[in-house]
Amino acid sequence: GGIITQTPKFLIGQEGQKLTLKCQQNFNHDTMYWYRQDSGKGLRLIYYSITENDLQKGDLSEGYDASREKKSSFSLTVTSAQKNEMAVFLCASRTGGSAETLYFGSGTRLTVL
């Protein structure tokens, strides 16, 4: 079996700060995702990547950058943290084929002071 590791687990930032979240997977999956989850709400797709050096915008890409320099890693940057922002950022990778199963990390919890 594999695992998805997200770092850090908790991230506290200041308004206007650039913050980077990292995700590593050892499934050897091609496609990786970043989602944002706000309290009591669903997951919203920020970016995804179907292979190394590929980036695709999701529904919530404004205010974020992403990077996929290696197949096993996918990082997300909050370009300018918003005051009082609180959310969980979830990374996932998926199996191949016509059916897709996502495997998620346990998340990075962001608080902006």
Added chain:
Amino acid sequence: DAKTTQPDSMESTEGETVHLPCSHATISGNEYIYWYRQVPLQGPEYVTHGLQQNTTNSMAFLAIASDRKSSTLILPHVSLRDAAVYHCILRVGRGQGTGSKLSFGKGAKLTVSP
């Protein structure tokens, strides 16, 4: 993108069989129905998926209506560990090997009482 509709919450008691409904009236012919569940402080976990036929695995039974406009996740003999938010989602996108969006809603919160 096709969307799904689920109740906000459902309550159950340990040992019961729980039926979690999901409506997807605008589903396309090649879209799969996926179920994930999420417990606090964790990312969603895959439960099951199906296209047309009912499916079963160690976690759950997925019943898909013949017109595919709805499905029901059936959890037999629930325990406290089954308490979670259950997400019913549809695969969006085309083709093998291509990345595709998977959009999640709020899901249905299942509460299990002792």
